[in-house]
Amino acid sequence: xxxxxxxxxxxxxGTSSFSDFLAENAPDLLPARRSLxxxxxxxxxxxxxxxxxxxxxxGLVMAGDRRATMGNVIAQRDIQKVFPADEYSVVGIxxxxxxxxxxxxxxxxxxxxxxxxxxSILSLDGKANRLSALIRANLGMAxxxxxxxxxxxxxxxxxxxxxxxxxxxxxGRHEEASFFTVxxxxxxxxxxxxxxxxxxxxxxxxxxxxxxALYDAADxxxxxxxxxxxxxxxPIVWVVTADGAVQLDEAAIGALxxxxxxxxxxxxxxxxxxxPGGGEExxx
Amino acid sequence: MSTPFYVSPEQLMKDRAxxxxxxxxxxxxxxxxxxxxGVLLVTENPSQALHKVxxxxxxxxxxxxxxxxxxxxxxxxxxxxxxxxxxxxDRRDVTGRGLANAYAQTLxxxxxxxxxxxxxxxxxVAEVGATAADDQIYRLxxxxxxxxxxxxxxxxxxxxxxxxxxSEHYTPGASLGEALTVAVAALGHTGDGDRVIPVxxxxxxxxxxxxxxxxxxxxxRPARVAELLGPRGTPEHAAPLPDDGAPGTGATTSSTDxxxxxxDQVSGNVAPLxxxxxxxxxxGEPPVAPPx
Numbered sequence: 236x237x238x239x240x241x242x243x244x245x246x247x248x249g250t251s252s253f254s255d256f257l258a259e260n261a262p263d264l265l266p267a268r269r270s271l272x273x274x275x276x277x278x279x280x281x282x283x284x285x286x287x288x289x290x291x292x293x294g295l296v297m298a299g300d301r302r303a304t305m306g307n308v309i310a311q312r313d314i315q316k317v318f319p320a321d322e323y324s325v326v327g328i329x330x331x332x333x334x335x336x337x338x339x340x341x342x343x344x345x346x347x348x349x350x351x352x353x354x355s356i357l358s359l360d361g362k363a364n365r366l367s368a369l370i371r372a373n374l375g376m377a378x379x380x381x382x383x384x385x386x387x388x389x390x391x392x393x394x395x396x397x398x399x400x401x402x403x404x405x406x407g408r409h410e411e412a413s414f415f416t417v418x419x420x421x422x423x424x425x426x427x428x429x430x431x432x433x434x435x436x437x438x439x440x441x442x443x444x445x446x447x448a449l450y451d452a453a454d455x456x457x458x459x460x461x462x463x464x465x466x467x468x469x470p471i472v473w474v475v476t477a478d479g480a481v482q483l484d485e486a487a488i489g490a491l492x493x494x495x496x497x498x499x500x501x502x503x504x505x506x507x508x509x510x511p512g513g514g515e516e517x518x519x
Numbered sequence: 520m521s522t523p524f525y526v527s528p529e530q531l532m533k534d535r536a537x538x539x540x541x542x543x544x545x546x547x548x549x550x551x552x553x554x555x556x557g558v559l560l561v562t563e564n565p566s567q568a569l570h571k572v573x574x575x576x577x578x579x580x581x582x583x584x585x586x587x588x589x590x591x592x593x594x595x596x597x598x599x600x601x602x603x604x605x606x607x608x609d610r611r612d613v614t615g616r617g618l619a620n621a622y623a624q625t626l627x628x629x630x631x632x633x634x635x636x637x638x639x640x641x642x643x644v645a646e647v648g649a650t651a652a653d654d655q656i657y658r659l660x661x662x663x664x665x666x667x668x669x670x671x672x673x674x675x676x677x678x679x680x681x682x683x684x685x686s687e688h689y690t691p692g693a694s695l696g697e698a699l700t701v702a703v704a705a706l707g708h709t710g711d712g713d714r715v716i717p718v719x720x721x722x723x724x725x726x727x728x729x730x731x732x733x734x735x736x737x738x739x740r741p742a743r744v745a746e747l748l749g750p751r752g753t754p755e756h757a758a759p760l761p762d763d764g765a766p767g768t769g770a771t772t773s774s775t776d777x778x779x780x781x782x783d784q785v786s787g788n789v790a791p792l793x794x795x796x797x798x799x800x801x802x803g804e805p806p807v808a809p810p811x
Binding site: 240253264 | 568570573574575592593595596598599600602603605606607620621622624625627628629732734
């Protein structure tokens, strides 16, 4: 390129979507545009695992464990799987870690790009739909074992509530009312959340509920990492409210994790849920 | 065969520069001022929707005066360049110098190419660093010249007057409130006296290195601007610019066909094949091609 002037495509008015712009002008940069040889690549790529999210009045909490696995090997102990998407939303990833992190990077730029070009923030549903499109573009790779299944959650500035969106590999999205989990340990975490969730949680209690659920996931799923007390590696926790998304600092999560692990020393299966109509209550 | 007019290259460039300069001077001034925590960008802009100052990237802001459609194109190109580079490499690799160079090449090529009309714009690319010494203000002119400015810079409108006022009153390392007060006073200063610009007519944005987010750009809302400026005299709106509020004229009701008026509703009085240089109607005979 001998002409140093900005290429015409950059100056042409049109799309406010960064991924559409890339698809037209630099398709090699899109994570989903790579062609793979036939066969499954699932065995050679590290996978990330469990993410949980819980809403509370006025916001939501999203937390993820820190383990990435490759078959029976722990590929990374301190991977980050929950990211800020923009000032008012967060995205957590499960599935092929390398692709998922790249997809999150693209999603972050996509939201920021729209905001800068249009001068206004996308609606929460608009953001969730953009993520759908990115996941759908990855379907070919998902069929070769490189699936990415994120979870998106954010504070809806219009309704003043925290909202959670789950996805499948085809880009289908569904909204979850109160809590949601993805990843290999999600079944165990969801069971814990069912017993611990109530709709009047405070933000601190919502964080506790998330840590309990992640502990239960790590308890029964080998690919989910529990709190690592010797290395002081704890889940990553983001709290999103009307003031924006904030990552809880290491010291605060460390203290809460110590509390959770301490209680499990006395009762390894975790907090006891009340049983309405059961024997003890009937006597009381 | 007609002889093409000869225009010397000097004259051609001078004409193009005059054309661009006139377009830029027609608008209102925009000032960029360095203060203790970053760079402040202020202009008088009654529109809340059409911005002259906006965000390019984490530490970069864009400000422009002149023709809106032209600088809006350049702004979008800058956002796309910055986002693409930051995505392909790393967010730290997007620098003000890189963008200023891209803008300079683009404006320079357009200015000197015969086929396009020169852009009637002037641009600042401001960058905030870790300390005040790392802050940069790049000024780009319509012909692609780049200069890096220190302390403060003014473009558009009566920039000389505003610039002179700022050079007399600017103090380095001022707080945001002090810097804003001086900048707004400078924008309201003219040869015939000072004017208090109403808060709602001001467009104010900062690149603030103390912001906790990676994105350092933020717009100051009118309420915050009023709080920073404190009590001032009676505000007075600016006199409308010659172009303001002058939409294209509608069809005129004249019943005669005026070849100079493209909106008149009458035609046919002047035959369409008049002699283009004299304006005389044809003699009645259809034009005949000259023999070869």
